[in-house]
Amino acid sequence: MSICSKNSICSDILRTHMGKLGQSDGLAPETILAAVDAGTMVVLANPAHKGVTPTLIGQPARVKVNANIGTSMLVTDVAMELEKAKLAKKAGAHALMDLSTAGDLTEIRKSILAATDLPLGTVPLYAVAQRHVAKGKDPSDFGEDEIIAEIAEQAASGVDFMTLHCGVTRRGVELAAESGRVTGIVSRGGSILGRWMRRHEAENPFLTRYDDILDLCLAHNVTISLGDGLRPGCGADAGDGAQWEEVINLGRLADRAKARGVQTMIEGPGHVPLHLVQGQIQGIKRLTGGAPLYVLGPLTTDCAPGYDHIAGAIGGAMAAYFGADFLCYLTPAEHLTLPGPDDVWAGIKASLVAAQSAETALGRPAAVARDLGMSKARADLDWEAMASFSLDPDLLHKRRAMHSKEKECAMCGALCAMRMMTGENFECPSPKDGEAK
Amino acid sequence: MSICSKNSICSDILRTHMGKLGQSDGLAPETILAAVDAGTMVVLANPAHKGVTPTLIGQPARVKVNANIGTSMLVTDVAMELEKAKLAKKAGAHALMDLSTAGDLTEIRKSILAATDLPLGTVPLYAVAQRHVAKGKDPSDFGEDEIIAEIAEQAASGVDFMTLHCGVTRRGVELAAESGRVTGIVSRGGSILGRWMRRHEAENPFLTRYDDILDLCLAHNVTISLGDGLRPGCGADAGDGAQWEEVINLGRLADRAKARGVQTMIEGPGHVPLHLVQGQIQGIKRLTGGAPLYVLGPLTTDCAPGYDHIAGAIGGAMAAYFGADFLCYLTPAEHLTLPGPDDVWAGIKASLVAAQSAETALGRPAAVARDLGMSKARADLDWEAMASFSLDPDLLHKRRAMHSKEKECAMCGALCAMRMMTGENFECPSPKDGEAK
Numbered sequence: 001m002s003i004c005s006k007n008s009i010c011s012d013i014l015r016t017h018m019g020k021l022g023q024s025d026g027l028a029p030e031t032i033l034a035a036v037d038a039g040t041m042v043v044l045a046n047p048a049h050k051g052v053t054p055t056l057i058g059q060p061a062r063v064k065v066n067a068n069i070g071t072s073m074l075v076t077d078v079a080m081e082l083e084k085a086k087l088a089k090k091a092g093a094h095a096l097m098d099l100s101t102a103g104d105l106t107e108i109r110k111s112i113l114a115a116t117d118l119p120l121g122t123v124p125l126y127a128v129a130q131r132h133v134a135k136g137k138d139p140s141d142f143g144e145d146e147i148i149a150e151i152a153e154q155a156a157s158g159v160d161f162m163t164l165h166c167g168v169t170r171r172g173v174e175l176a177a178e179s180g181r182v183t184g185i186v187s188r189g190g191s192i193l194g195r196w197m198r199r200h201e202a203e204n205p206f207l208t209r210y211d212d213i214l215d216l217c218l219a220h221n222v223t224i225s226l227g228d229g230l231r232p233g234c235g236a237d238a239g240d241g242a243q244w245e246e247v248i249n250l251g252r253l254a255d256r257a258k259a260r261g262v263q264t265m266i267e268g269p270g271h272v273p274l275h276l277v278q279g280q281i282q283g284i285k286r287l288t289g290g291a292p293l294y295v296l297g298p299l300t301t302d303c304a305p306g307y308d309h310i311a312g313a314i315g316g317a318m319a320a321y322f323g324a325d326f327l328c329y330l331t332p333a334e335h336l337t338l339p340g341p342d343d344v345w346a347g348i349k350a351s352l353v354a355a356q357s358a359e360t361a362l363g364r365p366a367a368v369a370r371d372l373g374m375s376k377a378r379a380d381l382d383w384e385a386m387a388s389f390s391l392d393p394d395l396l397h398k399r400r401a402m403h404s405k406e407k408e409c410a411m412c413g414a415l416c417a418m419r420m421m422t423g424e425n426f427e428c429p430s431p432k433d434g435e436a437k
Numbered sequence: 438m439s440i441c442s443k444n445s446i447c448s449d450i451l452r453t454h455m456g457k458l459g460q461s462d463g464l465a466p467e468t469i470l471a472a473v474d475a476g477t478m479v480v481l482a483n484p485a486h487k488g489v490t491p492t493l494i495g496q497p498a499r500v501k502v503n504a505n506i507g508t509s510m511l512v513t514d515v516a517m518e519l520e521k522a523k524l525a526k527k528a529g530a531h532a533l534m535d536l537s538t539a540g541d542l543t544e545i546r547k548s549i550l551a552a553t554d555l556p557l558g559t560v561p562l563y564a565v566a567q568r569h570v571a572k573g574k575d576p577s578d579f580g581e582d583e584i585i586a587e588i589a590e591q592a593a594s595g596v597d598f599m600t601l602h603c604g605v606t607r608r609g610v611e612l613a614a615e616s617g618r619v620t621g622i623v624s625r626g627g628s629i630l631g632r633w634m635r636r637h638e639a640e641n642p643f644l645t646r647y648d649d650i651l652d653l654c655l656a657h658n659v660t661i662s663l664g665d666g667l668r669p670g671c672g673a674d675a676g677d678g679a680q681w682e683e684v685i686n687l688g689r690l691a692d693r694a695k696a697r698g699v700q701t702m703i704e705g706p707g708h709v710p711l712h713l714v715q716g717q718i719q720g721i722k723r724l725t726g727g728a729p730l731y732v733l734g735p736l737t738t739d740c741a742p743g744y745d746h747i748a749g750a751i752g753g754a755m756a757a758y759f760g761a762d763f764l765c766y767l768t769p770a771e772h773l774t775l776p777g778p779d780d781v782w783a784g785i786k787a788s789l790v791a792a793q794s795a796e797t798a799l800g801r802p803a804a805v806a807r808d809l810g811m812s813k814a815r816a817d818l819d820w821e822a823m824a825s826f827s828l829d830p831d832l833l834h835k836r837r838a839m840h841s842k843e844k845e846c847a848m849c850g851a852l853c854a855m856r857m858m859t860g861e862n863f864e865c866p867s868p869k870d871g872e873a874k
Contacts, residue, residue, distance in 0.1 A: 133851050182813055192852065236812055273794075300794035305833050307828060392742075392744065420631065
């Protein structure tokens with residue numbers, strides 16, 4: 001037992017919100033307390049984020065979905081980012097990350113924090129690097145203290161979780177360089193730190209200053225999401241030495257955080273072929289002491305740009321089935337452009353399909369009941385009930401609009417299998433009015 | 438060795454087209470011949486279908502994708518069906534099924550046959566039943582001879598493969614009724630036959646007349662797709678006695694067909710939770726002697742209407758990895774309405790993502806090379822090469838249009854990881870013109 005005894009904010013949050021937390025995740029209070037204490041579950045909530053909905057991530061809480069939003073140098077439209085934040089909540093996301101890299105990053109972050117009750121995550125390194133890029137300088141020109149200052153500022157402003165690439169070491173970067181990787185280092189954060197370490201001939205400042213970072217995160221109950229800066233950027237690179245070197249480091253860093261009472265999650269791949277997903281997830285979980293695992297996809301093929309939300313749903317469903325806890329969405333815009341509002345919606349829904357598929361397979365009661373409820377509604381041709389169990393009731397109604405008078409779906413019409421076996425007399429809808437009698 | 442020695446059309450097709458077949462599937466002629474002869478692979482092609490592209494389905498041929506099109510009593514627009522047929526080919530489908538149930542079915546089928554070189558499949562029972570429904574009668578009013586006549590007519594007109602629900606028995610129907618299924622019988626064909634057997638108090642005519650059917654199919658090299666009329670219609674029904682009763686029958690029917698030289702495929706589920714996909718596929722393959730397996734999904738959750746192409750891609754990827762050979766697409770319209778052209782496109786692409794994911798995981802050389810080619814193109818920021826390896830080059834160009842001047846993708850812009858580690862001097866794109874230097 002360690003987290004709660006050392007992190008008074010975390011234990012206060014659990015005490016205050018236990019009723020709602022237990023209800024939304026279908027867990028007993030003692031289950032939640034024990035898991036958070038052991039570091040196998042986190043509760044995302046920084047008290048400085050006004051109105052934040054505390055959110056559980058980790059076994060055996062429900063699988064959660066994160067949506068990334070944020071500006072980029074090539075597309076900077078803060079109003080659109082706020083729209084995406086609202087849409088993400090409506091679509092069913094459980095958390096947001098602001099990955100902005102252009103514009104006034106502090107103002108953008110504060111606007112999003114004010115606009116959403118979803119836990120918000122960031123990557124503080126982006127702000128540090130962008131400050132130098134904006135001046136026409138090298139993104140790795142920053143000093144160690146700038147990192148600490150940025151984390152302090154963001155923690156005080158209410159950021160609930162932060163991706164910090166503390167496990168990228170000089171050894172890891174050299175392993176990545178020497179191992180003949182096809183796509184090298186593909187994490188923005190990992191590559192900036194790789195560049196920094198080479199130019200400064202020094203170890204990763206997120207690692208050397210880890211104790212300072214733990215102090216800041218403890219003071220605000222910021223959950224550290226230990227970033228996977230050396231994650232594979234393509235299927236061919238999955239599972240190489242550089243990746244596992246970092247995972248080993250992340251496990252040790254998670255231990256150090258736990259000893260201080262700081263909550264941590266582990267970030268995972270990435271790009272992983274289907275047959276390696278099980279081994280990746282189980283290996284990462286083993287090496288990180290069962291800490292909550294936050295995966296990006298994984299993408300089970302590299303050649304689906306425009307459909308990466310689908311490739312990511314395939315990998316995400318399997319990852320969650322084998323133990324991943326938190327799915328970062330991928331949108332149809334991945335690898336191509338910044339996601340627009342439609343992409344955000346599509347990405348979240350795809351991740352929810354993956355999460356629901358995994359939870360049903362795991363026998364989680366809420367997911368099983370939802371699938372069963374839908375199936376019974378189908379047998380009854382009860383469209384209102386179907387909508388209530390659907391992952392997107394509005395879409396169901398929209399697609400049914402032209403057939404709203406019919407009981408049967410338009411695929412089978414009069415030959416509806418649901419009605420075929422019942423009744424002595426066949427009720428034959430007239431082709432003219434099409435309405436069920 | 439049996440098929441080729443008894444089916445002269447099939448062996449002629451293999452002889453004539455072996456060069457192209459071997460090339461498109463990356464297989465040696467002897468591999469193809471042995472697999473077709475053993476009944477673990479089929480070559481879809483009815484010589485009466487002018488210009489048809491003979492297509493291999495079965496291990497170790499490449500995983501293929503089928504698109505269902507066709508009218509329904511509630512949506513009858515033949516021009517749209519022809520458009521969907523063309524679009525399906527463009528999107529990358531390898532076969533089509535015409536599932537029309539309204540309008541002049543013979544004319545619709547002939548129009549589609551004339552319009553496509555993809556192998557075309559049908560469900561002759563629909564035409565038989567619809568003829569009675571159109572007269573305001575019960576869909577099960579037909580006699581046995583009507584079935585034989587319809588199959589003969591369709592075989593002569595050039596249909597390349599037919600779904601025939603020969604394995605639905607009275608025992609299977611009673612098992613389905615008694616087992617407390619949530620959604621009963623959900624196959625249109627299975628439910629019509631169930632109704633027929635109950636009303637006529639007789640065994641399934643597709644089973645009792647199976648020898649006549651084999652004669653007709655042999656005469657035109659029509660591949661029989663042994664339909665799964667008792668497939669589970671929801672996750673909760675997957676794997677019950679009725680389903681396996683039918684699979685056992687299908688295996689025996691496939692043996693009888695092979696003994697006559699008739700090519701067969703087996704149709705599979707349906708709705709199957711993630712953790713049961715492996716067992717389902719392996720069980721069906723075992724019971725059917727490794728015959729080519731043609732799956733619909735399987736859907737790994739029931740509550741994703743509007744996103745069934747994604748739930749189907751999750752199940753389809755796993756199914757193909759465990760041995761399924763032929764993926765029937767599911768579109769975003771599944772369970773809701775007839776698919777429109779956009780749905781057809783989305784459904785095929787989702788199935789292709791699943792097929793590519795499975796083939797990469799299986800180490801199939803073409804799939805691995807495609808993923809690797811894409812990954813190398815990414816490392817080089819070579820967008821033309823990325824398009825060439827992409828499952829949808831047009832979509833890639835469309836989504837990139839506003840960034841076509843930039844080398845980097847708009848997600849990272851100046852902080853592009855692909856460029857971060859290379860070069861001493863950081864090339865900083867100006868935020869104003871955004872163009873890479």
